Amino acid sequence: MRRSQRIQSTFFNHVILSMLAIFALFPLVILLINSFKTTGEIGRNPYGLPLEPRFENYVDAWNQGKFATTLGNTIILTTGTIAGVLLLASPAAFALARLKLRGSDFLGFYFMIGTSLPPFLFIIPLFYMWRQLGLVNLHLGLIIIYCALFSPFATFLLRSYMVALPEEFIEAARIDGASNWQVFRSIILPLSWPGFLTAGLVVGLSVWNEFLFGITFLQKPELKPVSTSLFAFQQQFVRDWGLTNAGSIIMVIPVVVLFLLLQRRFVEGLSQGGLKG
């Protein structure tokens, strides 16, 4: 009796959950399906499967949207930021986790304030500072900003990994006379690679999708990352749904594939960081 009741109640769960899943995925499926249609066919048949799949949309979008250039730009920004963030955040995380820093309370407080200041407070003067320094319309300029924005998050994430490392390894190295930096390089870094992977994925995703700073600091079309150049492309071909859908799919495929492969790390990193996508 109780068993049958349970089965009944999970059946009810599955009904509602399926409806929610359709709600979440249906729009993305439509985007994919319609990326294989001509705009004329989308008008006649907006929600059905394509009658004659049209792959030229992808070729056209790739060429007209200059994806070879913009994907390259995004990859420069993403890898540059990931490298910079990990380089900055890992020693800081080590210090917060393992060294008794005098004033670490202040440090935590500063980080909290520094990360909760709205970007809209500092983006305007930052733009004029960067213009003065010749860093506007330069990938390096945006990478520096991204490093500053995302490294506090990575520090906290890596710190939680480093706190959990066994003390004995570090003690053993200390007895052998290793300095802090030696302990960090030879003990901490090799042991906390899962943290690096998680932090790197989350930072990479954030840069890939980032919009506000991208559109402000890179204004020349040939320097734009995929996100803001796709936005310009969509506005240019606003009625050409087939073409712009194909462009959108090009941008989103790498993210979805990587997410499905490494979903556990993504979810863990994103839910710990409290970063908004």
Add this chain to the structure above:
Amino acid sequence: MSQSMPLSSPLVTPLNSSRTTQRRFLEVVGRWSFVLPILLLNFIVVLVPSLFSIYISFTEWSGYGNPTFIGLQNFQELFQDRVFFKALGNNLLWTLFFLTVPIAMGLLGAYLLSSIKRGQLFYRLAFFIPYVVSSVVNTQIWRFLLNPRSGIGAWLAEHGIPFLNFAVLGNRDTALIGVAFVDSWHFWGFLVVIYLAAMTAVDTELYEVAWLDGASRFQQFWYVTLPSIRPTLVFTILMIIIWSSLTFDYVYIMTGGGPAHASEVMSTFLYNQAFSRFEIGYAASVGVMMTIWVMITVSIFVVLRKRGWEI
């Protein structure tokens, strides 16, 4: 490490202690060298421009030449600016929307997921995928789906349900709610994952007891689940309030704040003032107001917690 000479005689103390202070100093410098780069960068990119922004908000500046100090004039103007108040009100509506619809859906999804095993991973992935997709792509999908000619509205009208058959994003009464809906479609799956993690940590014995007492599933949710995940719930509420007052991407991309400022929020208002109209000082004063708004929210939260509200 530096206290390695416990037996030093009083005679050698001065020399020794100066050496130890020196060593201590190097030690402290050595430790701080781990955090210095990140602090310096944050200082340059976030703190210095933030302080500069406060100064600019008291000036008139077009971005070239020197800013002219005008005292509180920007703020006085801001308090008489209808568009700014429209934007502020829209931010409040946005907050209200995000505190109800996505949270309710997140709780529903997580609660239903917490009592099934088979298929849990599939649902979790399905709900989460829109969250990792870029705003530029998500808005592309929904501009199509909310389009009066090709969208869901047109399809429903063809099948006899003609209430969505208009330009949702082009209409003054619905533009804001349309954008908020799309942003929350992208966001609610994130809440499912957060709430699910909290719900899995709830002691199953509590449910057993409630079940034996004849509690319905809704009663179990209300009297067992909700109180048990309260810290997580409150945390997400705080984050949503902060994020809602800073929301930008979806509004900027989908409507640009229009039509006729109907979906204007503080961030798009600021962005247009700064980067299309070059009223830099005025825009900075909006940024200062947004910051004050966020700070007030956070302080209320902190004060309530100190007063012993268990949140």
